[in-house]
Amino acid sequence: MTTDGRSAHILDVLITEFGDSIRRDPAAFRRKFRKMAASPFAFYRGSASLFYADMTGTFADAAFLDDQTRRVWIHGDLHAENFGTYMNASGVLVFNVNDFDEAYVGPYIWDLKRFVASVALIGYAKALSDEVITDLVTEFGHAYLAELTGIAQGGDEAIGSLTLETTTGVLHRVLQVARLNTRVALLDAETTIDNFDRRFAIMEGRYPVDEETRHLVEAAFQEYLTTLPSVSEIEHRIKDFALRVGVGIGSAGLPSYNMLLEGHTQALENDVILYMKQAQVPAVARHIADEKVRGYFKHQGHRTAESQRALQAYADPWLGYTELNGVGQLVAEVSPYSADLDWGDVNEPDELASVIRDLGRAVARMHSVADDESSHDLVDFSTEDAIVNVIGGDLDGFTRVLVEFAHAYGAQARTDHQLFVDLFRNGRLPGL
DSSP, X not given: OOHHHHHHHHHHHHHHHHHHHHHHOHHHHHHHHHHHHTOHHHHHHHOHHHHXXXXXXXXXXXXXXXXXXXXXXXXXXXXXXXEEEEEOTTSOEXXXXXXXXXXXXXOHHHHHHHHHHHHHHHHHHTTOOHHHHHHHHHHHHHHHHHHHHHHHHHOGGGOOOBOTTTOOHHHHHHHHHHHHOOHHHHHHHHEEEETTEEEEOOOTTEEOOOHHHHHHHHHHHHHHHTTSOOOOGGGXXXXXXXXXXXXXXXXXXXEEXXXXXXXXSSSXXXXXXXXXXXXXXXXXXXXXXXXXXXXXXXXXXXHHHHHHHHHOTTOOTTOEEEXXXXXXXXXXXXXXXXXXXXXXXXXXXXXXXXXXXXXXXHHHHHHHHSXXXXXXOSSOSOHHHHHHHHHTTOHHHHHHHHXXXXXXXXXXXXXXXXXXXXXXXXXXXXXX
């Protein structure tokens, strides 16, 4: 494809994906696109729609796929920065994949390819040689398949977690940092004490909610409660509401509501902050022609919550969904225990390889959770067995596919980033 042809393709994909949202809030998308212009990796993070257009177009490849493994619950945006910590429903700090807004059912290898291309971009930004990048992607492929094979042989009880007890090095430090966080510190940053009770603090990007909206959000909250495991009655009381707009690069221009809830006691240190945000159609869904998958979900909020529950062995106990003004919403806790992996702190090949191996294991565990052994019936077969069988012991061929793709798509993403910057700076993105 010529340079002009590729630029036209990028423009067409982005307008198809974001055109309506740009018209709704052009200022929010100018901010989003300026963030994407900052680096090839930032562009890659914000352009999952282009990646999936390529997966079914220029870079389409049926290697190591069959009918079953095309229909696995996938993360949908598995790049290297979508990993971090959370407190699971059992009260254990876990390092795992996070941000399931793009999750769907599709080819498992699309997750792997999206991840390894991001590794190539990070490696290039760190001035690592192609040989080192090859080694890192190979480590990922080997760790992924070894973990998945172990789970296939040992059953779901063989699925482990990356915790304070099972990690070392960089990931252990990330968990230790998360452990230092406290609910009180989060509440002190986000709220103030007024008349002996907590209320949201006034800050940039947060706005009060009018009475009519408050009633609508509270009604949506009551519906949300029906999608949760049981919580105590005291945790049902909303103390305060607030409006946020455009929180996060993927939510440009969309309203999001925060709710401050009474905690499990009347003490002020265990209050809970929830967010309710409009869920979007995942980019990958445009390229999956499966009516059973499409018809499984009530709305995009339901899809996002169910996907996260499917892909995490012990999801956030506050995770649920509802509707607001007829639009699907995701609801979850603003967790005080989240900490992200900072790739700026990981630079040497040996240290990078150790982290990449752990992430390979985490991805294997994620793919193996949502299958016939889970409480979800959309994927009704053993995903670990299906993936191990389709690879068929061809470890070298499997890793070669990942390595070749990482280099090829990493180079493509770097080129696409420059084309995108030129489109943006020359005023060729309509509405901006």
